[in-house]
Amino acid sequence: MDSTVEIVSATLGLSFELLLRTVPIVVIGVLLAEVLIALRITDRIASVAYPVTTFSHLPRECGTSFLLAFISPQAADAMLVDYYNKGMIGRVELVVAALINSFPSVVMHWRYLIPVYVPLLGVFGMIYFAILMGIGFLKTGIVMVAGRMLLPGVPASGPPERPPGKTLSLREALSAATGPTAKTLRRILGIMIPTIVAVAFLIEAGFFDAVAAYLEGASRLFPIPPEGLAIIAAKFGSYVAAASLASGLLAAGDISGRDIVITLLVANLLTSLTTYLRWLGSFYIAIFGPRRGTEIMVISVILQDGLLLIAIFLLARFW
Numbered sequence: 001m002d003s004t005v006e007i008v009s010a011t012l013g014l015s016f017e018l019l020l021r022t023v024p025i026v027v028i029g030v031l032l033a034e035v036l037i038a039l040r041i042t043d044r045i046a047s048v049a050y051p052v053t054t055f056s057h058l059p060r061e062c063g064t065s066f067l068l069a070f071i072s073p074q075a076a077d078a079m080l081v082d083y084y085n086k087g088m089i090g091r092v093e094l095v096v097a098a099l100i101n102s103f104p105s106v107v108m109h110w111r112y113l114i115p116v117y118v119p120l121l122g123v124f125g126m127i128y129f130a131i132l133m134g135i136g137f138l139k140t141g142i143v144m145v146a147g148r149m150l151l152p153g154v155p156a157s158g159p160p161e162r163p164p165g166k167t168l169s170l171r172e173a174l175s176a177a178t179g180p181t182a183k184t185l186r187r188i189l190g191i192m193i194p195t196i197v198a199v200a201f202l203i204e205a206g207f208f209d210a211v212a213a214y215l216e217g218a219s220r221l222f223p224i225p226p227e228g229l230a231i232i233a234a235k236f237g238s239y240v241a242a243a244s245l246a247s248g249l250l251a252a253g254d255i256s257g258r259d260i261v262i263t264l265l266v267a268n269l270l271t272s273l274t275t276y277l278r279w280l281g282s283f284y285i286a287i288f289g290p291r292r293g294t295e296i297m298v299i300s301v302i303l304q305d306g307l308l309l310i311a312i313f314l315l316a317r318f319w
Helices: 002-039 042-055 061-068 073-085 091-107 110-121 123-150 170-204 207-221 228-237 239-252 257-288 290-318
Strands: none
Touching: 002 061, 002 073, 002 170, 042 061, 042 123, 061 073, 061 091, 073 091, 073 170, 073 257, 091 123, 091 290, 110 123, 110 239, 123 257, 123 290, 170 257, 228 239, 228 257, 239 257, 257 290
């Protein structure tokens, strides 16, 4: 009984923390989308992303979301959902744009990878980082080509013209955006809140820890030395711990730089699966809904981890 009470209490605390971290960002994303639509300046903001959206046969509105993803992936995807609910983009456009929106988060890895991995592992830390960036570029390129093949071409155009009609002030745009924002948020939050509570319960019940333990055992299937198993185990706890352990083994001469890079990639592959499971509920399903969120996450996992798996075995074979 005490154990059940502790799990329920911890679940409520974690749910509150996750909701506090996620809901305000989603609200901002939806509101921003509605304000930009009301101000009719979406095209001008999205002009920077024209090469991405034009090549992928995506409408200009998706360019605004792509740029926002460099700041907040949650807000960017909430913006896409708002466009989808308004009929501005279709299902395939939503999926393609959401997958492309994952690229900025890969690029922003530098914020925590470089300050840790480069000082501890030197050139091998840079190689590891460069491979992850290369996989991110390749994944995005594949999605862009898929969009070009699956979606009809958008009409070619130059700089956006100033739309006809009265230009609203910021206050008027905020007022006009209030109603549509509330309608969209009711739909999103109705799914998000119970989903996040369910994910928090699974975390506190130890479900993801059990998955991590199973995946840690699967590391023996990969071309890494026995010393690398400790690095993978550490990675399930913290990327800093993994980098610190790898640095010590490298300095002691117990493992080569080549094996360090391959081991870290294997660790990234295995830990990403538990990360995706956590994010399935607290991010993908919460924002896109159960069916669409699962579809986007599965495609993202297949692309990201498929390319990572290929990179691991290519490095093991040719390096």
